[in-house]
Amino acid sequence: MLAVLEEERQALAGLDLDAIVGATNDKNRLCGTLDSAEALELDEECRGMLESARRLNEVNRQVRNIIAANVSRRLDALTGGPQLYRAGATYSVAASRA
Incomplete structure (x- = not known):
């Protein structure tokens, strides 16, 4: 899992979509394998590696x-499109009118 997460990090850094998708598929496969392992079977070294994988996955996220x-900001700048998720001020004005 650590190797796959490292590959994902490299793919993200290079914006390599094929490698990102491949890493995602590998992570899903490995998660299925890890789900079948019982917690009692894991020794301290395995638990440490899983904790490292958790932290690396969080960084990748x-x-x-x-x-x-x-990407969203660049697309908005290119298209002149509105920010779909910036409704805070609009809703507060509408709420004060109601």
């Missing part, structure tokens, strides 16, 4: 979110 936000 944050990188994915940053990339998605940047």
Whole structure:
């Protein structure tokens, strides 16, 4: 799992969509394998590796979110499209009128 997460990080850094999808498929397959293992079977070294994998997965998740936000911002700038998820001020004005 650690190797797959590292591959995913490299794919994210290079914006390599095929490698990102491949890493996602590998992670899903490995999660299925890990689900079948009982917690009692894991020794301290395995638990440490799983904790490292959890932290690396969290870092990768944050990188994915940053990339998605940047892509969204660029698409909005190119299309001149409105921000779909920025309804806070609009709703507060509408609520005060009601």
